[in-house]
Amino acid sequence: MVPCNIALALLAITFLLIMMPPGSQQGPHEKRLLNNLLGPYNILERPVANESESLEVKFGLTLQQIIDVDEKNQILTTNAWLNLEWNDYNLRWNESEYGGVKDLRITPNKLWKPDVLMYNSADEGFDGTFQTNVVVKHNGSCLYVPPGIFKSTCKIDITWFPFDDQHCDMKFGSWTYDGNQLDLVLKSEEGGDLSDFITNGEWYLIGMPGKKNTIVYQCCPEPYVDVTFTIQIRRRTLYYFFNLIVPCVLISSMALLGFTLPPDSGEKLTLGVTILLSLTVFLNLVAEKIPTTSDAVPLIGVTILLSLTVFLNLVAETLPQVSDAIPLLGTYFNCIMFMVASSVVLTVVVLNYHHRTADIHEMPQWIKTVFLQWLPWGLGMSRPGKKITRKTILMNSRMKELELKERSSKSLLANVLDIDDDFRNVSGGNNASMTTSLGSGFIRHPTTIEEAAMPSTGTQRDLQNILRELQFITNRMKKADEEAEVISDWKFAAMVVDRFCLIIFTLFTIIATVAVLLSAPHIIVQ
Incomplete structure (x- = not known):
């Protein structure tokens, strides 16, 4: 049985070799x-x-x-x-x-x-x-x-x-x-x-x-x-948008909130400097992607920001050594850093104004006109019990002029006691005395300094001592009121600067963000 199977297998192999196409024998031909x-x-x-x-x-x-x-x-x-x-x-x-x-x-x-x-x-x-x-x-x-x-x-x-x-x-x-x-x-x-x-x-x-x-x-x-x-x-901008642009916008909004902090909190300057350092870190991340040389033209605010950019490059020491251009994101960061740096400077001004006293600083007339009258009126600000309008500004100026004229025409005693100068003899034109009630009796008031200084009687000496005491008390009270008013004026001026900076820098941040994003050829590419 076995030899028969072997014979059949050999026959099948021989048949397959005969039926194979001639193309299979290409080894020698190749x-x-x-x-x-x-x-x-x-x-x-x-x-x-x-x-x-x-x-x-x-x-x-x-x-x-x-x-x-x-x-x-x-x-x-x-x-x-x-x-x-x-x-x-x-x-x-x-x-x-x-x-x-x-x-x-x-x-x-x-x-x-x-x-x-x-x-x-x-x-x-x-x-x-x-x-x-x-x-x-x-x-x-x-x-x-x-x-x-x-x-x-x-x-x-x-x-x-x-x-x-x-x-x-x-x-x-x-x-x-x-x-x-x-x-x-x-x-x-x-x-x-x-x-x-x-x-x-x-x-x-x-x-x-x-x-x-x-x-x-x-x-x-x-x-x-x-x-x-x-x-x-x-x-693809999705990564940069959510990791660089969005944090920058949030940090810049925090810088705007710094103008709402009261100066007595002691955190205004610290917040501004911290935000400036945070933006510097983000700018360094952008600088790592920038080529060392570039011939492109900056887009926005190059003339204003070029000097600031050079200074930041020297401080950070991570930006390109030679650069003729500011990238779009770098321009935006520089705009925001310029805003934050300016806010730090103005915060120092606000704190300086807030802590000024009458003993050290005298408020100039232009500061009174700008920061106490016109600028608050333009910003819609007012002090308690003092509504600032254009009419009140003009009336205050007129009242100050009349007050100066009135003081120059009153006698020394009337100016000291801050009373009406009604004891003069208007009809006679000479230095006649007039009487007024003081307590339960009548006292003759002197009409001149020389007459007041003459110790003719005991009543006149008592009157001189009373006038001296009244003058001292009046001066102290006037001085305290003037100092309190000056301090209040400086604090209100600081508040006006704060409000003005808040509005200006908010507009600057919004305009810079919108302008930079709209100037890009495309916003988000996933």
């Missing part, structure tokens, strides 16, 4: 083909039938991934596949003569291949491609698809940071063959192939158009052809 093709082949020879003709090379690029965008060093790192296709005149054969062999895989160091390199490479080895085999077909068509990690230089424009778009070029061309010998042609008019692109978490890919350029360089009179692919990317 070896013979390689010997016939590569034996007389010269890898230095440009594969054209006529040396006066240029060899056309179709060039394409397949972008796989954006690995990194180094803004500081202005380098773009990508994972891409090159796609080169040309026709080699010396690599043609008749497939029927070699057992139906239609194509071969040959290592590139055995064949001629175009010396296409990336002109703007930033790689240490300059060429970052991996040498793969060349697929050669029987009609002479050669396909070379080397993958690689490409580091290309890219001019970073940080004007709109973090709402910026970047256009990074990848320029490919032959290093030694001019346009008369090797003609690069775009494989697809649409540009690069993005069908297998892996999305990046920080950058959104807009497109990758390609363009053919013919340039005559200074070194050589012949024209050189290159193909330039422009990687158009847009920064």
Whole structure:
């Protein structure tokens, strides 16, 4: 039984070998083909039938991934596949003569291949491609698809940071063959192939158009052809919006709340300085993303903020050493820092006004006019029992003039006692005495200082002592009232400055935030 089964198995194997197609016996044919093709082949020879003709090379690029965008060093790192296709005149054969062999895989160091390199490479080895085999077909068509990690230089424009778009070029061309010998042609008019692109978490890919350029360089009179692919990317702003812009807005609003704190709390200046330091930390985070050099033009308030920016750079020591531009986010932070720094200075002014006394400072007339009359009227502020209107301001000015005239016309005794000067003899015009009631009797009041100083009788001496005491008490009371009024005026002036700064800086913060955000080409890209 066993020999019968073995015989059946051998018969089946023989039948399968007879029925197999002849194409399966290609090992000897491929070896013979390689010997016939590569034996007389010269890898230095440009594969054209006529040396006066240029060899056309179709060039394409397949972008796989954006690995990194180094803004500081202005380098773009990508994972891409090159796609080169040309026709080699010396690599043609008749497939029927070699057992139906239609194509071969040959290592590139055995064949001629175009010396296409990336002109703007930033790689240490300059060429970052991996040498793969060349697929050669029987009609002479050669396909070379080397993958690689490409580091290309890219001019970073940080004007709109973090709402910026970047256009990074990848320029490919032959290093030694001019346009008369090797003609690069775009494989697809649409540009690069993005069908297998892996999305990046920080950058959104807009497109990758390609363009053919013919340039005559200074070194050589012949024209050189290159193909330039422009990687158009847009920064995803969601991270920066919620981690930089929103905290900055909240911190700036806290700076505005500092103007509502009473000066006696002792926390106004501390709050302003703390907020200024917090904004400096956020500005340092922005500075870490900015290139060391830039030729862009600042957007908003550069003339005002340039000196402040230079000072902050010297203090922080983290911003770029040379910078001709302020990014959009940096401009916004500088605007807010300018506002916070100004608020700290004005807070010092408010505290200084609040703690002034009549013994040390005398309030000038312009401060009274501006901070006690016109500015409170414009801000709608009033003191308890004193409503400030335009009519009251004009009436107060008129009353002060009349008071000065009245004081200059009254006698010394009337000014000292702050009474009406009704004891003068208006009808006679001479220094006659008049009587008035004092207690239960009548006392003759002197009409002149000389008469008051004459100790003629005991009554006159008593009257002189009483007047002296009354003058002392009156002066003390007037001085206390004047000091209290001056202190109250200084405190009210400090309150007016606080209210004025609150309104001005609130408007400044809102306008700066809206202007910066609206000037960006786009707000949020997820």
